[in-house]
Amino acid sequence: MKTTISQVPKYTDQQVRIGAWLDNKRSSGKIAFLQLRDGTGFIQGVVVKNDVTEEVFQLANNITQESSMYITGTITEDSRSPFGYEMHVSDIELIQEAVDYPITPKEHGTEFLMDHRHLWLRSKRQHAVMKVRNEIIRATYQFFNDNDYVKVDPPILTGSSAEGTTELFHTKYFDEDAYLSQSGQLYMEAAAMAFGKVFSFGPTFRAEKSKTRRHLIEFWMIEPEMAFVDHDESLEIQEQYVSFVVQSVLENCKLELQTLDRDISKLANVKAPFPRISYDDAIELVKEKGFDDIEWGEDFGAPHETAIAESYDKPVFITNYPTEIKAFYMKPDPERSDVVLCADLIAPEGYGEIVGGSQRIDDLELMKQRYEEHDLTGPAYEWYLELRQYGSVPHSGFGLGLERTVAWIAGVEHVRETIPFPRLLNRLYP
Structure with a gap:
């Protein structure tokens, strides 16, 4: 047999x-x-x-x-x-018969192993990480399919930036300028207006010259978008989804987590609901923990996120960030125009932000105002404005970074081990 x-x-x-x-x-x-x-x-x-x-x-x-x-x-x-x-x-x-296999049962340097990534994938530890990644993907499809979401594939080549940043890979699209997508979100909003609840899963690209253990140049995002869903409802969906994925890995990857020496007691506690802390309170919290250099209106760095996460035994939502440091499409808090209805989900154990989401602006005039403030001119953004012109509704969405989530659940220190062939600042091989 x-x-x-x-x-x-x-x-x-x-x-x-x-x-x-x-x-x-x-x-x-x-x-x-x-x-x-x-x-x-x-x-x-x-x-x-x-x-x-x-x-x-x-x-x-x-x-x-x-x-x-x-x-x-x-x-x-x-x-x-x-x-x-x-x-x-x-x-x-x-x-x-294989002769002189280069990766032997001894210590090898990271650069050597990355140069031989096509072979390193065969090792027991890397195999376990990839099996955890696969289970997260499988559980993702199950969660959204079971909850009546429609899978929609946004384009990878786009004519505009979703986040309004300059960290884009530029290319020529025949006679036009084009960019590798840094998010499918804008297109998912259009899809949500057609199908109600949608999600995408695909590669995204950031031309950010970062060498930290949390960053990749090419990474994968799961991006759901939901019509007729407000910010608080979106947070509940996010915590239900993340809880489902973690529990699925615990159930279906016992041997892999054992291979990785993962402390599963910390994962077993990851069940909705998750704690929430406002940006205002988070600023005060990190100052109490000795970070006197951060002021209201600044974004959190990795050490700040870790300090916040240490106060909780589950992932924690940081909500209502200042308008000035968030994307143009986020809806202002009706009670405070200086903050928006958004949240970042911070993983425990120092793994940082794994989910970012918000309620989107649904008012046409306010979106026009945002266009002017962010200098979003030209035909590349016109279609997005029309979503507020024809049957606009309250809607929300979020994006989960797959590799950071794999790193957290698998207990892997660096995201370069969480994707089969990582693209880093100085690595395009193999």
């Missing part, structure tokens, strides 16, 4: 055949222990000299790291294995 490692629990005490690579091995004279991987998981293959031909045993002893093979054996339960099963090998068919 040909199968995969992830499926072997179905075949206890049965003989199976698996296509695999050798991750590592050790030998104790008459027994060889092969650490095997096939992309779906890892399992130990035990080769006993007296149970196989001399040819097979010699192959088991001599096979090199990352050589590929078809391996046949009987699946048995093994309580000592994190996976819970092992294979008692009866035959090995070598497909290709």
Whole structure:
């Protein structure tokens, strides 16, 4: 029976055949222990000299790291294995012998590993991180599909900036200027006016020359947008979504979290509702914690966000930021024109902002005023203004950064390990 490692629990005490690579091995004279991987998981293959031909045993002893093979054996339960099963090998068919595999079971520098990212992905730790990422994506689709959202794909090439910043990758679109998208949000607002509740999931780009552990040049965003939904309703949706994703990872990635040595007790507590603190109170909080250099009207940096997060054991919303430091499309607080109806969701344990959202301006005249204040002229923004002209409604949305969320849930220090092939300030290879 040909199968995969992830499926072997179905075949206890049965003989199976698996296509695999050798991750590592050790030998104790008459027994060889092969650490095997096939992309779906890892399992130990035990080769006993007296149970196989001399040819097979010699192959088991001599096979090199990352050589590929078809391996046949009987699946048995093994309580000592994190996976819970092992294979008692009866035959090995070598497909290709790998020679001088560069990533050996020893310490390698980060730059070396990043240069060999195409191979580093095979390691047990990187495999676990990518499986957590995959589960977050799977749970995302389940959450929004179960709640009647429509998946809409915004363009990657755009004629304007969503955030009104200069951190854009410029390109030529035939005879016009174009930019790589830094957010699909404006287009998702248009989609929400057509479908009510929508979400997108796609790559975004920021030409920000940052080298921090929280930043990538190319990253993926989940961006829902909802018609007839106000700011407070949006916060409830955000905390329900994040809670659902975290609990899904806890349920479906137990082995991966164990591989990563993740303290799951901190994740088990991530359930809605989440605490909320206003920007005003957050400023006072960080000052009490010794950050005397920040003043009202300034944005929080990573140390400030960490200080705020340390006061809570769940993700925390910071709400109602000053109008001047937020995007042009955010709706002012009806009771205070100097702040907007927005929130950033700060992850615990120093992982920073993972979600940013707001209620959008739905008033045509106010949006025209914002256009003038931000010098948003020309045809590139005209269609967005028309959304307020034809059947405008209260609406809200948010964006979740996938890689930062993976880093937090997996307990990974740097976001470069949370995406298969990271694009960093000085890295476009491989």
